[in-house]
Amino acid sequence: MRAALLYGPEDLRVQQVPEPEGEVIVEVQAATTCGTDTKMWRHGHRVLGPYPCAFGHETAGVRIDTGQRVLVSDSVACGSCAPCRAGRAQICRDPTWILGGFAERIAAPEPALHPIPDGLPAHAAAMAEPLAAAVHAVDRGSEATDVGIVGGGPMGLMLAALLIAQQRTVTVADPHSERRAQAVQLGARSADRLGRRHDLVFEAVGRPEAWRDAAAAAAPGAVVVLVGGCPSGTEVTLDPGPLHYEELELRGSFHHAPADVDRALTSLASGVVPWELLQGPTISLNDLPHALATPNGGPALKWVVDPRR
Numbered sequence: 556m557r558a559a560l561l562y563g564p565e566d567l568r569v570q571q572v573p574e575p576e577g578e579v580i581v582e583v584q585a586a587t588t589c590g591t592d593t594k595m596w597r598h599g600h601r602v603l604g605p606y607p608c609a610f611g612h613e614t615a616g617v618r619i620d621t622g623q624r625v626l627v628s629d630s631v632a633c634g635s636c637a638p639c640r641a642g643r644a645q646i647c648r649d650p651t652w653i654l655g656g657f658a659e660r661i662a663a664p665e666p667a668l669h670p671i672p673d674g675l676p677a678h679a680a681a682m683a684e685p686l687a688a689a690v691h692a693v694d695r696g697s698e699a700t701d702v703g704i705v706g707g708g709p710m711g712l713m714l715a716a717l718l719i720a721q722q723r724t725v726t727v728a729d730p731h732s733e734r735r736a737q738a739v740q741l742g743a744r745s746a747d748r749l750g751r752r753h754d755l756v757f758e759a760v761g762r763p764e765a766w767r768d769a770a771a772a773a774a775p776g777a778v779v780v781l782v783g784g785c786p787s788g789t790e791v792t793l794d795p796g797p798l799h800y801e802e803l804e805l806r807g808s809f810h811h812a813p814a815d816v817d818r819a820l821t822s823l824a825s826g827v828v829p830w831e832l833l834q835g836p837t838i839s840l841n842d843l844p845h846a847l848a849t850p851n852g853g854p855a856l857k858w859v860v861d862p863r864r
């Protein structure tokens with residue numbers, strides 16, 4: 556079959572590879588790209604295997620054995636480490652990563668597979684993977700009604716859609732006017748930067764300055780949820796004053812648990828998250844290197860790789 560393999564930083568090759576082996580084989584219909592893929596392509600990533608390695612982690616397709624349409628989650632928790640036993644599968648110490656969506660077929664263990672609701676197209680279902688992380692991040696927040704979001708990329712906009720569906724007032728801050736326009740289309744307010752102080756703030760960029768902006772936008776007693784991962788080795792400087800005198804709560808949010816994936820699929824199927832807003836062009840495997848190299852300065856869009864093309 557054909558697959559896109561990473562041979563090293565910025566060295567992606569589409570080639571014939573042996574058929575995947577594993578518990579269940581899924582024929583890939585759509586694999587969406589995200590910022591993490593760009594990071595993996597450019598710098599490598601701790602969850603990638605040794606080069607050459609398969610990647611692509613937002614994958615939807617059809618089980619070859621039963622014909623059922625499924626979302627292939629990108630990880631399965633071990634079930635036995637301390638976080639797993641405490642019900643926090645998303646921070647499992649020994650997860651199995653399931654990468655390789657940028658291929659005609661992918662092998663996955665049964666627990667990674669989630670049925671796709673009827674009527675939800677594969678290219679929308681693939682977005683359930685990042686959306687599940689947004690679902691989890693909202694749970695990490697508080698009940699506050701005045702919410703600020705730093706970053707209007709796909710993650711920031713997914714957070715906005717989920718929070719607006721809960722009748723909250725949401726302001727999305729992003730320097731790109733196209734992304735601010737997308738936020739407004741969702742029903743959010745938009746700004747260059749969060750000028751006011753909010754009772755709940757989400758950071759959805761993954762850069763030290765965005766972490767600082769998020770903390771600086773917090774009202775006394777607010778909760779700040781840090782969703783974007785900074786590159787390893789990064790140092791973040793924060794003003795200790797508000798953290799102490801205003802009892803700000805900084806909470807990390809990472810990844811998702813299996814139940815979050817099912818909630819994400821339901822949110823996509825019911826229209827709570829208007830996935831059309833984030834749907835970018837559909838491309839072939841051969842187009843992928845060019846897509847990953849394209850600077851993402853405009854609207855927040857996810858490319859849809861259809862390996863059957």
Ligand SMILES: [Zn+2]
Binds near residue numbers: 588589591613685
């Ligand atoms: Zn992703």
Ligand SMILES: [Zn+2]
Binds near residue numbers: 637646648649
């Ligand atoms: Zn575990």
